[in-house]
Amino acid sequence: MRAVQAHAFGDPTVLSVVDLPDPSPGAGQVAIDVTHAAVGLIDLFFRQGVYRDQPGMPQPPYVPGLEVVGTIREIGEGVTGFRVGEQVVAMSQTGTGGYASAYVASAWRIVSIEGSGIAPELAVSMIPNAAMAYVALTEVAHLRQGESVLVHGALGGLASAFPGVAKQLGASRVVGTVRPDKLAAAKSTALPYDRIVDSTRLSEELGDEKFDVVIDPVGGEVRMQSLALTGPGGRLIAAGNASGDWEHTIPDNQLWLGSVTIAGFNAGAYLPTHPEVVRPALEAARTAIAAGLGQTVVDVLSFDEAARAHERMESRALAGRLVLAAQ
Numbered sequence: 001m002r003a004v005q006a007h008a009f010g011d012p013t014v015l016s017v018v019d020l021p022d023p024s025p026g027a028g029q030v031a032i033d034v035t036h037a038a039v040g041l042i043d044l045f046f047r048q049g050v051y052r053d054q055p056g057m058p059q060p061p062y063v064p065g066l067e068v069v070g071t072i073r074e075i076g077e078g079v080t081g082f083r084v085g086e087q088v089v090a091m092s093q094t095g096t097g098g099y100a101s102a103y104v105a106s107a108w109r110i111v112s113i114e115g116s117g118i119a120p121e122l123a124v125s126m127i128p129n130a131a132m133a134y135v136a137l138t139e140v141a142h143l144r145q146g147e148s149v150l151v152h153g154a155l156g157g158l159a160s161a162f163p164g165v166a167k168q169l170g171a172s173r174v175v176g177t178v179r180p181d182k183l184a185a186a187k188s189t190a191l192p193y194d195r196i197v198d199s200t201r202l203s204e205e206l207g208d209e210k211f212d213v214v215i216d217p218v219g220g221e222v223r224m225q226s227l228a229l230t231g232p233g234g235r236l237i238a239a240g241n242a243s244g245d246w247e248h249t250i251p252d253n254q255l256w257l258g259s260v261t262i263a264g265f266n267a268g269a270y271l272p273t274h275p276e277v278v279r280p281a282l283e284a285a286r287t288a289i290a291a292g293l294g295q296t297v298v299d300v301l302s303f304d305e306a307a308r309a310h311e312r313m314e315s316r317a318l319a320g321r322l323v324l325a326a327q
């Protein structure tokens, strides 16, 4: 197979296209002929070596990539409900392996998109993140009908899946925040936000408005601001740390004073221990995206342009998703 490999930790130039043996599916797995792989910020963190000392994290040489779309080429022992040639989206278990023309996935982490009408590049960009958004909103935030939701870094990969799923679950109002340089892109987005505001002017833009659920994949200063924007009985979900600020701390007295809950959600930790939530989440995600609730901008690059894709993500100028096409 053709694959993009990171031969060391470092800048995007450590990525190059190589030929590797085709993988075979084991019991409970399928092998997929990949058409597109999504690029996420976590791929950059792995490549930079941010998690190099944590057990189980990828060590060079490895193939980056968490999420793929393609057609099933081979079915492993014990897998039922799928057929060879079926178009599927897969969420990775290990955080690696996606930037390759062939990929092996556990069957419980794939969903068919046959007949859904969803373009493959949009499917791989949105379905895995929408499945994570579904789990975060139902299992962790316990979103109820009619509640309001605030999403930081609103056009980011993970964040952009939240408005559609929140609306699908009955949220009454979904507001996003973006940096000023993304306000123009925010104006033209088809994502179902009721409003997108300047993240550098939150108090001017939002006044006294508080939210039942706040989704924060950004962290740092934004995590602190989020606390003040979460209403009594509200739930602030720490869902990432795009800011790269690992030093901030939450003053716990503000939790009881504000009557606020903070919960963490990390798919890498939660899904393997709660596998039963994955299939309903993937199916709900497919329904939401097929209904047009995840219309984000997707740019397609080739495997040869993987380093360029990482540079573009690093620039923080992206207002949508990047995917790599295997062909």
Ligand SMILES: NC(=O)c1ccc[n+]([C@@H]2O[C@H](COP(=O)([O-])OP(=O)(O)OC[C@H]3O[C@@H](n4cnc5c(N)ncnc54)[C@H](OP(=O)(O)O)[C@@H]3O)[C@@H](O)[C@H]2O)c1
Pocket: 039, 040, 041, 042, 132, 152, 153, 154, 155, 156, 157, 158, 159, 177, 178, 179, 182, 199, 217, 218, 238, 239, 240, 241, 242, 243, 244, 265, 266, 267, 268, 313, 316, 318
């Ligand atoms: N909880 C989970 O299971 C899960 C799943 C996927 C990803 N994640 C995590 O969620 C975070 C976002 O991942 P993603 O793939 O969605 O990234 P992304 O597409 O780059 O989006 C991140 C957003 O965060 C904002 N941001 C603020 N400071 C930033 C900085 N220093 N660098 C880059 N972006 C910054 C940006 O919005 P503005 O410029 O508008 O502020 C950007 O749109 C990461 O920490 C990732 O590890 C968690």
